[in-house]
Amino acid sequence: MTQGRKYKLQPRLIKGFRDIFAETYLARQWxxxxxxxxxxxxxFVPLETPALEYVDNLGKHIQETDSAEEGIFAFRDDDEELIALRYDLTAPLSRVFAQYTELTRPFRRYQLGTVWRDEKPGLGRFREFYQFDIDIVGSNKMSAEAEICSVICECMEKLNIKRGEYLVRVSNRKIVNAMMESCGIDHSDEKGNPTFKCLTTLRAIDKLDRLGMSGVVDLLGKGRKDETGDFTKGAELTSAQIDCIQKYLAVSSENRQKACDELFEIVKDTEVGQEGIDELRQIDNILQVLKIDEERVVFDPTIVRGLNYYTGPVFETVLTTCKNEKGEEVGFGSVFSGGRYDGLIERFTGQKVPATGASIGLDRLLEALKVSGRIKQRKATAQVFVTTMDKNLTAEYHKLAHSLREAGLNTELFMGKGKLNKQLKYADRWDIPVALLLGSNELAEGTVSIKDLYHGREIATEIADREVWRKEQPAQMTVSRENLVVEIKNILEKYGLN
RNA sequence: GCAGCUGUAGCUUAGCUGGUUAAAGCGCCGGAUUGUGGUUCCGGAGAUCGUAGGUUCGAGUCCUACCAGCUGUACCA
Known part of the structure; x- marks a missing residue:
């Protein structure tokens, strides 16, 4: 006692990591x-891989920096091998595909898993989070990207995000590269690595929706000051080059065919450009067959994405109307994105294997659904709560709870201490909709009293007099044992909890 | 990483130009209510004022450093 607080162990959570309680867990499970x-x-068929991988298996495709460990949680094992927590599910997939050569192609798999990134957390951004990916390995057909767009749309709508509330934006890295070529920006040096100018330009374009055109122009030129006065160095392009890029960024995305036509004018002199346009046109053709119009999928040349390994079409999905309870617009960034990466498997096998896929950021999307009040969250799994007001009836309470469970009702039996008012408060706080009361009165009559706690909660605000409330018990009824299950199910049905 | 701002009970905050026992609301626990959730009332627990130095007779208040958080920005395979 004399030492005081200094010697108490403080419970702490690592920054960007979370404890997931029932509300969040159950919502995510849904x-x-x-x-x-x-x-x-x-x-698509499931695949699960380990959380840990050898760093070289994860990070060979990082060419920008020598330090492959940036942004990842890595350590050495007993054999001095560098090991890391995976930061996405795509790298493990390419490892699996390269390792199990007998896999029949194309390989279409889905994978749910936790990934870790050692970077700054923010709204809907964590250092440990779930991704849920689909990928098609071994197909170079644009059917693959078209189906993935279709899958994305169906997923969003299954998650109660209606048509018009989300938008899939598609671009093509080939077109971006062609544009840079046409604008006179070298996109790779002698060794094939992207140049500083190229990378800075891509990053600037990527920020269009956040910084606006003027911010992007600053970043393409000398640089930009943020509101705290901090300065970011720009790409130092000539004004002719900046004009050229602006023309590209101004391409309208309202109509896919029109966008293709406009883009074609800009990149028609290069072979990659023509290829890229042709790919988009193929995607558009299939989307039309699937009756997916511009309300759901548009071609948007401002989408750049993951600056490194994408080789073809890229896509990202944004929530177009995400407002919080104050009605303020909240930007959540991309919630479902991906693209074609034809070079990823090659680093293992030396053989080019085309692949494309997309990944849904479940936690970020859940956060968005929460903020915009689009998801009803519950923290209880129990549908029925059995109070224990009489010690002598313990056996009776267990029997009752058991019979309810056998009848298919999730039932919790109170095993804390406290009188009836404490017990009801407990059930109310844990969000259990129905409570049962069984005392000597009920036992003698062969009945059980049922409380509709949700209804009670609703009408409680209107009642001022405690005595009246207690006498009338508006949210309570007493029923015979035979009718008990039916009556409980009636109440649950009212709340859609059956 | 860089820049700006902020650190006072679990949470939100008050605390005057430095002045002695650091205040409140919410939440939590108990009671009024031994068989009834809400409201109300009563009581209780809970803070070495982010940390370490310094200035001063005296520091939550002023100075310095560090740490943490927030915001912007950069990076984000």
Whole structure:
């Protein structure tokens, strides 16, 4: 006691990591079920891989910096091998595909898993979070990207995000590269690595929706000061080059065919450009067959994405109307994104294997659904709560609870201490909809008293007099044992909890 | 990483130009109510004022450093 607080162990949580309580867990579980049903509807099969991988297996495709460990949680094992927590599910997939050469192609798999990134957390951004991916390995057909767009749309709608509230934006890295070429920006040096100018330009374009055109122009030129006065160095392009890029960014995305036509004018002189346009046109053709119009999927040349390994079409999905309870617009960034990465498997096998896929950020999307009040969250799994007001009836309470469970009702039997008012308060706080009361009175009559706690909660605000409330018990009824299950189910049905 | 701002009970905050026992609301626990949730009332627990130095007779208040958080920005395979 004399030492005081200094010697008490403080419970602490690592920054960007979370404890997941029932409300969040159950909501996420629901999301997973919805998404999985869509993935399986399209015939994707599950795969699970370890949380840890060898760093070289994860990070070979990082060419920008020598320090492959940036942003990842890594350590050495007993054999001095560098090991890391995976930061996405795509790298493990390419490892699996390269390792199990007997896999029949194309390989269409889905994978749910936790990934870790050692970076700054923010709203809907954590250092440990779930991704739920689909990928098609071994197909170079644009059918693959078209189906993935279709899957994305179906997932969003299964998650109660209606048409018009989300938008899939598609671009093509080939077109971006062609644009840079046409604008006179070298996109790679002699060794094939992207140049500083190229990377800075891509990053600037990527920020269009956040910084606006003027911010992007600053970043393409000398640089930009943020509101705290901090300065970011720009790409130092010539004004002719900046004009050229602006023309590209101004391409309208309202109509896919029109966008293709406009883009074609800009990149028609290059072979990659023509290829890229052709790919978009193929995607558009299939989307039209699937009756997916511009309300759901647009071609948007401002989408750049993951600056490194994408080689073809890329897509990202945004929530178009995400407002919090104050009605303020909240930007959540991309919630479902991906693209084609034809070079990823090659680093293992030396053989080019085309692949494309997309990943849904479940936690970020859940956060968005929460903020915009689009998800009803519950923290109880119990549907019925059995109070224990009489010690002598313990056996009776167990019997009652057991019979309810056998009848298919999730039932919790109170095993804390406290009088009836404490017990009801407990049930109310844990969000259990129905409570049962069984005392000597009920036992003698062969009845049980049922309280509709949700209804009681609703009408409680209107009642001022405690005595009246207690006498009338408006949210309570006493029923015979035979009718008990039916009556409980009636109440649950009212709340859609059966 | 860089920049700006902020650190007072579990949470939200008050605390005057430094002045002695650091205040309140919410939440939590108990009681009024031994068989009834809400409201109300009563009582209780809970803070070495982010940490360490310094200035001063005296520091939650002023100075310095560090730490943490928030916001912006950069990076984000």
């Amino acid at each position: 999301m997973i079920e919805q998404v999985r049903s869509v993935y399986e509807k399209y015939g």
